[in-house]
Amino acid sequence: MAGTVRRACAAFSAALVVTILAASLAAEERNVIFATTTSTQDTGLLDALVPIFQKKTGYFLKVIAVGSGQAMALGERGEADVLLVHSPEAEKRFMDRGFGIRRRVVMHNDFVLVGPESDPAGIRGMKSASWAFKAIAAAGVLFVGRGDNSGTDVKEKKLWRIAGVSPEGQKWYQQTGLGMGHTLRVTSEKSAYTLSDRSTYLSMKRVVDLAILVEGDPDLMNVYHVIQVNPAKWPKVNAKGAQAFADFLVSKGAQELIANFGRERFGTPLFFPNAVR
Amino acid sequence: MDLVVQGIVRAAGLLASGDREILEITLLSLRVSGGATLISTVIGVTLGAAVALNRFPGRNIAVSLINTGMGLPPVVVGLWVTLFIWRSGPLGDLGLLYTPTAIVVAQVVIAAPIVTGISLAAMQNIPEKLRFQILSLGAGRARYLALLVREARLPLLAGVMAGFGGALSEVGASIMVGGNIRGYTRVLTTATVMETGMGNFEVAIALGFVLLVVAFIINYVLTSIQQRIRS
Structure with a gap:
């Protein structure tokens, strides 16, 4: 009796593991984990930016909206690939300790x-x-x-x-x-x-x-920077995808979108782009 | 108060217009929680039967553990599942964090003990005489188990419903392991939390309403099956 149950359980868990493995290995490189502050999600800015990026590059961006502190904590452990944060002093510490590779200004309000x-x-x-x-x-x-x-x-x-x-x-x-x-x-x-x-x-x-x-x-003053997580610290980081999204955020198209975002609904832009000179 | 009225009116409008995003979120919720319930049922009924029908040392501890598991806080489950499946965790290579699969895993951890606990009680409730009778009539192991499940189907279905309710309604684990990613891991509960945070109360009310209706329909179907068996 107990033997039958044990065998059934073992067969079942084996089947489960195989299914999960097959499903997850297929899509790994396309996924980019993007940890960001709540303000960019709560305002709807990301809903405007992310689909354009995904369409353009074919990457799938996993947007995790948390505070800047938690976003950097995820970056420190290599659990995120690219960050958009607004906590300049903590960002400097993050960079000084070698967790990030490029820190570029994106926008401010x-x-x-x-x-x-x-x-x-x-x-x-x-x-x-x-x-x-x-x-x-x-x-x-x-x-x-x-x-x-x-x-x-x-x-x-x-x-x-x-x-x-x-x-x-x-x-x-x-x-x-x-x-x-x-x-x-x-x-x-x-x-x-x-x-x-x-x-x-x-x-x-x-x-x-x-x-x-x-x-x-x-x-x-409130300044937002994009930071790519250092792949030298965590080899599992999707460095290429992170680079692609960071480049996108400071690109002319995205910066123009940021400049106009919110004009229609609030009568005033919510963010001011900084990256395009 | 007018916000509530406004909210309900706009919620009705959103639902009547068949808002695509709400529909997708609802379908994902059903897929994820339905899948989790299915897996939990297999695990729960098997484990419940194993514990109910066998005597072994430490059995009281096992039963107590299962009963404690019936009330696992979803956020604690979310935290532990995260620690296991994130990149630096033991199962990190699977790349499961922030996927629908991760939510299924977390909901199985939440729902399986519920199904197990109720199955255990249900199986134990079957009179011992009946069990001996089945065995003495020469039933094989598989047949014996099938007959017991049949005998206990009423409370077993109640266990499945309780497990489904637990999976569908939890938010703490889904938001941690799923990440509430739009069009990918956003389910009814996590979307409700987000819309409330954004001040979109009418959308939040609509989502809450859908959640209740879905729960009702599923439970109605299961209850109908359950009651039909009885009559």
């Missing part, structure tokens, strides 16, 4: 400090983001942070450092650990403040009760 229209901390129109942070802390009004090591999270923590405030553990400070879209909704529900990239805010504006209160500070 800026961060904005958003909050309830009533603005209980009185930060509207402030020229400096760190002053505004200080004012929010002094007023003790709820601030919702990402807390997920994303590019936005790193930027926010830097602004707290400049402001000389340590928000961790304060009653007025909460962290969602979620992407920007979710975090904006939480912030809106709680009538709190948060730091967002302008593009995600604009694409979510319709469903959140939040207004831009502080913008234009040079400290709020």
Whole structure:
């Protein structure tokens, strides 16, 4: 009895393994794993760019939308081939440690400090983001942070450092650990403040009760770089596919698409291309 | 509240127009979770029968393990499956991460213990007298098992339905091992999470609605089979 079951199980698992092997070996080289920040997916930019790239090159791009921190963590382990991230200091560390081979600027936009229209901390129109942070802390009004090591999270923590405030553990400070879209909704529900990239805010504006209160500070610059993961560190990395997609992002066609993306829906571009001179 | 009403209206519109992307996502969900349920049924009924009909040392531990497995948190399954199948993992050479196959594997890990646990209880419930009777009538092993499965088909089908429900509704593992890739590994649950995050509530409501309808239809079919057998 037990013998029959064992034999059946063994035959079944063997069949399963063979099927999986055959299916997976066929497509390997065509697949490119692309780890990126949530903002590029939440705004719909990738939905516009990726199909064009795939059609042009025949590669299949597996888009994994995570924070910049997680994207680089995947790159460090060779679990992704190419990254689009916006966390400059962490990117430099990533490059210095030899995990990336080419880092090229793709586009930029800026961060904005958003909050309830009533603005209980009185930060509207402030020229400096760190002053505004200080004012929010002094007023003790709820601030919702990402807390997920994303590019936005790193930027926010830097602004707290400049402001000389340590928000961790304060009653007025909460962290969602979620992407920007979710975090904006939480912030809106709680009538709190948060730091967002302008593009995600604009694409979510319709469903959140939040207004831009502080913008234009040079400290709020948000730059996106494409990085190819170093195949010397991880031989399984699809270096050719990574190169093809990185080249595509900085190509004239893609840069033009980025420049026009969002004009129709939001009346303003969401990203400004940097790569074409 | 008007957002909910608006959402439902737009959801109905999306469904009525036969939105292609929603249709594709639904079909993928069915393929993946249906496949996972099929594999889980083979594993679960076999394993459940093996444990139910045999006495061996450590049997109580085995049964407890199976029962614990019935409540495995999908995110934990997702994490462990990821660790096994990513490039640097022991099965990395298969290139399985971020594929529909990976979701099937994760859902089998979630659903198989559910089917196993219920099969085990079902088989154990068959009166011992009946089992001896079948054997004494000279049934071979295969025939013996087939008769037992037939005898326990009602609770076994309930086990299959529970397993399918577990597979179809989980999101934590699917998003981790599948990556929610558009047109490739985006299933109903992961799409719902994403659309909610993007503020597209009407699409999220539509997807949630489809999920419920699909679950209902499948369960209705299985229940009909189950109840017909009984009458």
